[in-house]
Amino acid sequence: xxxxxxxxxxxxxxxxxxxxxxxxxxxxxxxxxxxxxxxxxxxxxxxxxxxxxxxxxxxxxxxxxxxxxxxxxxxxxxxxxxxxxxxxxxxxxxxxxxxxxxxxxxxxxxxxxxxxxxxxxxxxxxxxxxxxxxxxxxxxxxxxxxxxxxxxxxxxxxxxxxxxxxxxxxxxxxxxxxxxxxxxxxxxxxxxxxxxxxxxxxxxxxxxxxxxxxxxxxxxxxxxxxxxxxxxxxxxxxxxxxxxxxxx
Amino acid sequence: xxxxxxxxxxxxxxxxxxxxxxxxxxxxxxxxxxxxxxxxxxxxxxxxxxxxxxxxxxxxxxxxxxxxxxxxxxxxxxxxxxxxxxxxxxxxxxxxxxxxxxxxxxxxxxxxxxxxxxxxxxxxxxxxxxxxxxxxxxxxxxxxxxxxxxxxxxxxxxxxxxxxxxxxxxxxxxxxxxxxxxxxxxxxxxxxxxxxxxxxxxxxxxxxxxxxxxxxxxxxxxxxxxxxxxxxxxxxxxxxxxxxxxxx
DNA sequence: GCTTGACCCTCACGTTACGTGAGGCCGTAC
DNA sequence: GTACGGCCTCACGTAACGTGAGGGTCAAGC
Numbered sequence: 001x002x003x004x005x006x007x008x009x010x011x012x013x014x015x016x017x018x019x020x021x022x023x024x025x026x027x028x029x030x031x032x033x034x035x036x037x038x039x040x041x042x043x044x045x046x047x048x049x050x051x052x053x054x055x056x057x058x059x060x061x062x063x064x065x066x067x068x069x070x071x072x073x074x075x076x077x078x079x080x081x082x083x084x085x086x087x088x089x090x091x092x093x094x095x096x097x098x099x100x101x102x103x104x105x106x107x108x109x110x111x112x113x114x115x116x117x118x119x120x121x122x123x124x125x126x127x128x129x130x131x132x133x134x135x136x137x138x139x140x141x142x143x144x145x146x147x148x149x150x151x152x153x154x155x156x157x158x159x160x161x162x163x164x165x166x167x168x169x170x171x172x173x174x175x176x177x178x179x180x181x182x183x184x185x186x187x188x189x190x191x192x193x194x195x196x197x198x199x200x201x202x203x204x205x206x207x208x209x210x211x212x213x214x215x216x217x218x219x220x221x222x223x224x225x226x227x228x229x230x231x232x233x234x235x236x237x238x239x240x241x242x243x244x245x246x247x248x
Numbered sequence: 249x250x251x252x253x254x255x256x257x258x259x260x261x262x263x264x265x266x267x268x269x270x271x272x273x274x275x276x277x278x279x280x281x282x283x284x285x286x287x288x289x290x291x292x293x294x295x296x297x298x299x300x301x302x303x304x305x306x307x308x309x310x311x312x313x314x315x316x317x318x319x320x321x322x323x324x325x326x327x328x329x330x331x332x333x334x335x336x337x338x339x340x341x342x343x344x345x346x347x348x349x350x351x352x353x354x355x356x357x358x359x360x361x362x363x364x365x366x367x368x369x370x371x372x373x374x375x376x377x378x379x380x381x382x383x384x385x386x387x388x389x390x391x392x393x394x395x396x397x398x399x400x401x402x403x404x405x406x407x408x409x410x411x412x413x414x415x416x417x418x419x420x421x422x423x424x425x426x427x428x429x430x431x432x433x434x435x436x437x438x439x440x441x442x443x444x445x446x447x448x449x450x451x452x453x454x455x456x457x458x459x460x461x462x463x464x465x466x467x468x469x470x471x472x473x474x475x476x477x478x479x480x481x482x483x484x485x486x487x488x489x490x491x492x493x494x495x496x
Numbered sequence: 497g498c499t500t501g502a503c504c505c506t507c508a509c510g511t512t513a514c515g516t517g518a519g520g521c522c523g524t525a526c
Numbered sequence: 527g528t529a530c531g532g533c534c535t536c537a538c539g540t541a542a543c544g545t546g547a548g549g550g551t552c553a554a555g556c
Contacts, residue, residue, distance in 0.1 A: 012366055016370075018514080024514060038523090039533080040523095045366070048370065079355060084353065090348060093348065096340060106300065106330055118259070241316050266543080269542085269544085286550075287550085289505090
């Protein structure tokens with residue numbers, strides 16, 4: 001088992017990325033190499049492995065922030081992630097094959113051998129697996145429901161009422177937490193149920209199981225955590241635990 | 249032959265890009281649709297074709313400015329460009345296959361079934377065909393020779409002398425052009441030869457044929473044209489013609 | 497004709513992911 | 527000690543949009 005160390009210039013050259021890129025990834029906390037006494041970066045095999053993961057996800061179009069979250073998961077499972085990346089790369093390869101078909105058809109069209117619709121010409125340039133994963137990940141949330149224009153059938157009053165109700169619930173969760181009540185107290189559980197009903201009513205059908213999944217997401221995904229914690233620091237965890245208690 | 253027109257939202261949806269992106273491409277002059285009396289954008293089949301070309305090149309990693317240049321060539325050859333894009337897409341597809349192989353090997357490594365070097369882990373993330381084309385395109389130029397550190401064996405004085413000589417030649421070309429001499433006059437031809445010898449001496453072996461190719465590039469590629477024209481507007485063409493005369 | 501809602505426009509600030517250059521330190525060979 | 531390639535941090539700038547504001551347009555329904 002070789003445990004060589006590489007300078008930043010060596011890594012940059014091998015990987016075909018710039019030194020600046022590696023600096024950036026260090027700053028962002030994505031790939032943080034060891035440092036010499038003089039401040040030089042030294043990349044050992046762990047750092048190389050991490051860089052590989054980052055570059056795979058980058059290749060697949062994931063924003064660096066998302067890459068960071070995925071790789072920072074407490075239950076980080078390297079082999080599971082590699083499998084996932086493989087799946088996406090295979091999908092991307094298939095999409096490329098489609099694009100090649102599209103070009104072949106475009107060449108035939110240019111030669112007068114066929115006609116193409118706008119659809120045929122422009123299909124295949126959709127976003128990559130990051131968008132697909134976002135859909136999967138957000139599929140059970142109000143954020144995605146928003147983007148699906150679930151609210152298009154509501155009046156402005158309805159929209160306002162729905163938003164107000166969401167804010168009320170969040171505020172009451174905040175109060176409850178500040179009052180020192182535990183996250184599995186009857187009041188917390190009641191509030192969690194109110195939250196579930198709110199989602200069920202305004203956004204989409206929401207079973208207790210789905211609600212529990214959602215609660216997990218609130219503490220696993222920074223964007224959700226931020227949403228709750230802006231009301232009160234630590235609220236995301238509190239709400240998540242209340243939801244779990246409600247679902248039990 | 250259907251000649252439908254699409255609104256910007258329709259095109260965005262079909263192509264999987266944002267309206268903002270299409271605005272941006274309009275601003276940049278890449279895909280400029282017709283406009284209604286009220287200012288709405290209408291995309292006809294010509295605009296759709298242009299967008300397709302842009303999206304193919306974007307897919308391949310070309311910067312928009314370069315895409316604009318390629319598609320703005322006076323001798324724009326749609327079918328030639330499509331063939332070129334196909335070639336690059338096939339190459340990209342092959343590179344993806346390599347990455348999939350790399351993941352498979354990484355999975356085996358994780359399971360203790362094999363060992364990988366840093367090289368193996370990080371290979372394949374090189375830049376796409378844009379970088380390859382840049383290499384091709386710039387391969388015969390001093391700009392690329394620079395990046396190849398051709399000068400690494402020279403002293404600072406040598407580097408300065410080389411630069412000074414280049415500036416002298418450019419200045420003399422400028423004077424000659426301002427004096428009204430024709431680009432195929434003996435003086436111009438002499439200067440072109442001096443330029444070729446300069447390249448031959450300082451940068452890389454430069455035959456008259458290669459020099460002629462370079463001269464073509466000076467008027468075909470905006471970056472070269474800019475280099476010469478900053479000395480004197482129109483100088484790139486003058487130099488190119490002098491080089492052609494010298495190579496005859 | 498009026499209302500409504502989806503879609504369009506321009507404007508402009510902001511974000512993401514680096515690119516680039518300045519100024520200076522470090523490591524190695526001569 | 528000198529020279530040169532490589533390293534560091536700092537910081538401004540770029541490319542390619544994302545996002546929101548404020549308001550006009552279009553088409554369907556009443």
